[in-house]
Amino acid sequence: MxxxxxxxxxxxxxxxxxxxxxxxxxxxxxxxxxxxxxxxxxxxxxxxxxxxxxxxxxxxxxxxxxxxxxxxxxxxxxxxxxxxxxxxxxxxxxxxxxxxxxxxxxxxxxxxxxxxxxxxxxxxxxxxxxxxxxxxxxxxxxxxxxxxxxxxxxxxxxxxxxxxxxxxxxxxxxxxxxxxxxxxxxxxxxxxxxATRMTLNDGVINGMKKRLESGMISQARFDAMTNMxxxxxxxxxxxxxxxxxxxxxxxxxxxxxxxxxxxYSEPVEIQSIYKYEGDGLFSFDELADAVPKSLMGGYVNPSPAEKTE
Ligand SMILES: NC(=O)c1ccc[n+]([C@@H]2O[C@H](COP(=O)([O-])OP(=O)(O)OC[C@H]3O[C@@H](n4cnc5c(N)ncnc54)[C@H](O)[C@@H]3O)[C@@H](O)[C@H]2O)c1
Structure with a gap:
């Protein structure tokens, strides 16, 4: 070439x-x-x-x-x-x-x-x-x-x-x-x-250590980042x-x-719910029913609120 x-x-x-x-x-x-x-x-x-x-x-x-x-x-x-x-x-x-x-x-x-x-x-x-x-x-x-x-x-x-x-x-x-x-x-x-000065310097490594210690990133991610x-x-x-x-x-x-x-994959809409009858306007109750059941079925929040005792 x-x-x-x-x-x-x-x-x-x-x-x-x-x-x-x-x-x-x-x-x-x-x-x-x-x-x-x-x-x-x-x-x-x-x-x-x-x-x-x-x-x-x-x-x-x-x-x-x-x-x-x-x-x-x-x-x-x-x-x-x-x-x-x-x-x-x-x-x-x-x-x-x-x-x-x-x-x-x-x-x-x-x-x-x-x-x-x-x-x-x-x-x-x-x-x-x-x-x-x-x-x-x-x-x-x-x-x-x-x-x-x-x-x-x-x-x-x-x-x-x-x-x-x-x-x-x-x-x-x-x-x-x-x-x-x-x-x-x-x-x-x-x-x-x-590894460049953007990704690897003392400040970055210390920040990564803190994230590892607080469970924000995995050991595997920490190792990958610090051995780039x-x-x-x-x-x-x-x-x-x-x-x-x-x-x-x-x-x-x-x-x-x-x-x-x-x-990367091409971004596509992966799931939909429809309302064609009437004015097509979803009511709150319809959404409260259909969102967890159909639109977001099986979905898990990646960053849930911490539980307070
Ligand atoms: N290194 C990585 O792992 C990594 C990860 C994700 C994305 N990137 C992206 O890759 C690109 C290159 O990053 P790098 O790691 O080589 O960083 P680097 O800091 O080693 O190099 C960046 C260069 O951009 C120059 N620069 C900064 N502001 C500028 C401006 N206003 N006009 C012209 N030049 C300017 C700097 O002088 C520097 O030499 C960046 O867009 C960065 O966000 C890097």
Whole structure:
């Protein structure tokens, strides 16, 4: 498989998964815009240089790359980075949205700023980059968009902001596939699991210990989280989805980790109750009867109230 002649833009490519993806795309022949302003893990502060360092690595291996220190959460900056890719390499064939940060708090401690910052970088960041990229890709009649969600999109403790953003990215990915498919542009998302500063540091490990001790997570989950392999295991599926061979994979959500790549089911309505007679308006009593019996038969609350003595 070769990506020779393709122009790629990878956000958050100075570290972690984005870096591994940028290196892999370049190794397979793509020219890469390495986007990373070097943000702190919580999105505060910046540190010089991660984008330049990755560009130097790519060039040292004989590849072609440009560094870009613009932030994805700025609409105009996203336009500039897409233009940089077009001006520098002649097209925008592949966009990989890896930029990310975390602010973990339970909902009652989650400040408005923590909410806004995470939604802005992840959800709006994906919109910003994909919006500007889509204009070029639609004209080109080709393109590959690979978004980064998280298994947390299904709901996650202490990460309401992050899970909501990642759920939004799942919905965005599926919508982009429908809107852009006819123009030869595919859109897929990855839910990765890999050791990066986002997932493995002292703060995270201590938090996991507390969750284990309080029974919020199992020993198996704790072991999996604290022995995670590196981000290089995520890059191959991204590189494959970026290739011409993956032209008919569109709108799907993948899980990726060392030794396992999975694909999520399509969301479907699994059970319904009906009322066609009269005005179709369910009464409270009808629902009180039909919901436990039919609509929710066999259902178990995943988070029941604690019993008080
Ligand atoms: N590592 C995992 O196991 C895991 C799990 C689920 C989801 N993810 C997702 O994968 C993606 C990559 O995460 P990672 O683990 O490599 O994290 P990381 O912290 O190692 O790297 C993220 C990079 O994004 C950059 N960034 C942050 N804010 C930015 C902004 N506004 N504009 C541009 N760049 C910005 C940072 O500077 C950093 O270099 C993220 O979207 C993350 O949510 C990771």
């Amino acid at each position: 070769s990506l020779k002649g393709k122009a790629a833009l990878v956000t958050g490519a100075g570290r972690g998964i984005g870096r591994a993806v940028a290196l892999s795309l370049a190794e397979h022949g793509a020219s890469v815009v390495v986007v990373d302003p070097g943000m702190g893990r919580d999105g505060r502060g910046t540190e010089d240089g991660p984008a330049e360092e990755v560009v130097a690595e790519i060039r040292a291996a004989g590849g072609d790359a440009i560094a870009c220190a613009l932030p994805v959460d700025d609409y105009n900056a996203a336009a500039e980075m897409i233009q940089l890719c077009k001006d520098g390499f002649g097209s925008v064939d592949i966009v990989v949205n890896c930029a990310g940060m975390l602010r973990e708090r339970m909902i009652w401690n989650l400040s408005e700023d923590d909410w806004d910052a995470v939604i802005r970088v992840h959800l709006k960041g994906h919109y910003n980059v994909n919006h500007h990229a889509s204009k070029v890709m639609r004209e080109q009649k080709s393109g590959r968009i690979i978004n980064f969600s998280s298994d947390a999109w299904r709901g996650s403790v202490g990460q309401i902001n992050y899970a909501a953003a990642k759920g939004g990215i799942v919905s965005m990915t599926r919508g982009l596939a429908l809107e852009l498919g006819k123009y030869g542009v595919t859109s897929n998302a990855i839910c990765p699991m890999a 392999p590196g981000p290089e295991y995520i890059a191959p599926i991204v590189t494959y989805l970026a290739s011409d061979q993956a032209q008919d994979i569109n709108g799907r959500i993948f899980h990726a980790e060392k030794g396992r790549i999975g694909v």
